[in-house]
Amino acid sequence: MSKSRIVASLDIGSSKIRTVVGVMEGDNQVPNIIGVGISPSTGLRKGSIIDVEETIASITSSLEDAERMAGEPINHVFLGIGGNHIESMNSKGVIAISSAGNEISEDDIDRVLEAAQAVSIPANRRILRIIPKSFTVDEQKGIKYPVGMIGIRLEVEAHLVTGLVPSIKNIEKCVLQAGVDIDDVIPNCLAPAEAVLSKRQKELGVVVVDVGCGSTSVSVFEEGTTLHTAVIPVGGENVTNDVAIGLRTSVDTAEKIKIEYGTCTPEDVSERETIDLSLMSKIDTHQVSKKHMVEIIQARYHEIFVLVKEELAKIHRDGMLPAGVVLTGAAVKMAGVADLARDTLNLPVQIGFPQNFDGVVDKIDDPAYATAIGLILWGSKMEARPMTLSFRSLNIRKSLSGVRNWVKNLLP
Numbered sequence: 084m085s086k087s088r089i090v091a092s093l094d095i096g097s098s099k100i101r102t103v104v105g106v107m108e109g110d111n112q113v114p115n116i117i118g119v120g121i122s123p124s125t126g127l128r129k130g131s132i133i134d135v136e137e138t139i140a141s142i143t144s145s146l147e148d149a150e151r152m153a154g155e156p157i158n159h160v161f162l163g164i165g166g167n168h169i170e171s172m173n174s175k176g177v178i179a180i181s182s183a184g185n186e187i188s189e190d191d192i193d194r195v196l197e198a199a200q201a202v203s204i205p206a207n208r209r210i211l212r213i214i215p216k217s218f219t220v221d222e223q224k225g226i227k228y229p230v231g232m233i234g235i236r237l238e239v240e241a242h243l244v245t246g247l248v249p250s251i252k253n254i255e256k257c258v259l260q261a262g263v264d265i266d267d268v269i270p271n272c273l274a275p276a277e278a279v280l281s282k283r284q285k286e287l288g289v290v291v292v293d294v295g296c297g298s299t300s301v302s303v304f305e306e307g308t309t310l311h312t313a314v315i316p317v318g319g320e321n322v323t324n325d326v327a328i329g330l331r332t333s334v335d336t337a338e339k340i341k342i343e344y345g346t347c348t349p350e351d352v353s354e355r356e357t358i359d360l361s362l363m364s365k366i367d368t369h370q371v372s373k374k375h376m377v378e379i380i381q382a383r384y385h386e387i388f389v390l391v392k393e394e395l396a397k398i399h400r401d402g403m404l405p406a407g408v409v410l411t412g413a414a415v416k417m418a419g420v421a422d423l424a425r426d427t428l429n430l431p432v433q434i435g436f437p438q439n440f441d442g443v444v445d446k447i448d449d450p451a452y453a454t455a456i457g458l459i460l461w462g463s464k465m466e467a468r469p470m471t472l473s474f475r476s477l478n479i480r481k482s483l484s485g486v487r488n489w490v491k492n493l494l495p
Contacts, residue, residue, distance in 0.1 A: 242310075
């Protein structure tokens with residue numbers, strides 16, 4: 084019988100660092116969440132380290148909270164990283180089938196994925212993830228998993244997600260110095276989809292928009308696989324900064340009134356309504372117009388969704404995704420965000436809450452935890468890889484084996 088095993092995720096954001104601990108029982112692919120830890124992210128800005136010591140302290144605090152709640156030590160994590168340095172591109176790989184009888188084997192899948200990685204990228208960038216979109220055997224296109232088929236020529240169309248090597252290494256260093264090994268590094272733009280999307284949504288066509296503190300990540304899915312990813316360098320932090328400038332308040336006060344009174348629907352607010360800042364701050368004691376604040380918030384959120392719309396237009400999916408938009412991240416909890424997104428993107432919109440897990444549901448039934456839960460679910464699908472191996476020790480063949488297993492999980 085398979086033993087239960089601990090799977091942990093570490094979501095490093097610009098505002099908060101979240102740790103989630105789950106237990107996988109036997110062959111059950113639904114994790115039982117037993118621990119959650121959260122701490123302010125004081126050493127990062129827009130996904131990059133600006134203070135190593137503060138970052139290590141923040142990571143350690145989050146890990147300790149989760150360990151205390153779970154009653155289990157955390158020795159290794161699936162690490163999620165985001166930020167403006169994350170970029171993506173499409174690539175193709177082509178190989179000749181060399182086996183007897185021209186039957187495509189799993190080794191051929193590995194070889195064609197390796198060929199797809201042979202692209203020209205700057206020396207300071209690392210490929211974090213290679214996602215096969217579809218395979219072509221000779222002239223037959225649109226194949227999901229060609230193992231066992233007969234052919235002479237195998238081609239793959241793949242989506243590559245890359246990150247800046249110094250940024251990734253700095254975050255890895257901080258995590259390792261916090262006392263845990265890294266099982267895998269997963270881009271934050273891919274993780275939320277694992278927690279909030281169904282297979283049907285991925286088949287029909289859907290976009291996940293994760294609005295974080297320093298950036299907004301966009302992931303488009305169609306026919307069961309990733310079609311496009313992007314990171315937009317605008318997030319909830321920009322909304323706060325706009326409110327601080329527009330109302331002439333400190334950033335801390337702006338954050339408080341944004342959370343307390345913020346909405347994206349100015350038409351619901353009277354011109355006469357004011358906010359007394361002296362109730363929230365010792366520095367700012369004047370009164371401000373609530374309608375003016377809401378108009379500032381609406382303008383910035385509208386800009387975010389316009390930029391998302393432009394990303395969809397690049398791949399000719401603007402207004403063309405039947406399953407619509409799923410919003411995740413802490414910044415989408417503001418009133419009226421879904422309505423504004425619906426009007427701007429001309430698509431059905433819903434707020435994405437994590438699903439496919441058991442345990443402490445009340446603590447993580449929150450769009451802000453979509454990435455952390457997604458990392459746990461991603462990790463549970465990669466169980467073919469030994470959990471004791473750190474990310475640094477995985478060779479390319481082992482990584483491609485993980486991709487191959489991930490493709491299998493997409494099949495009905």
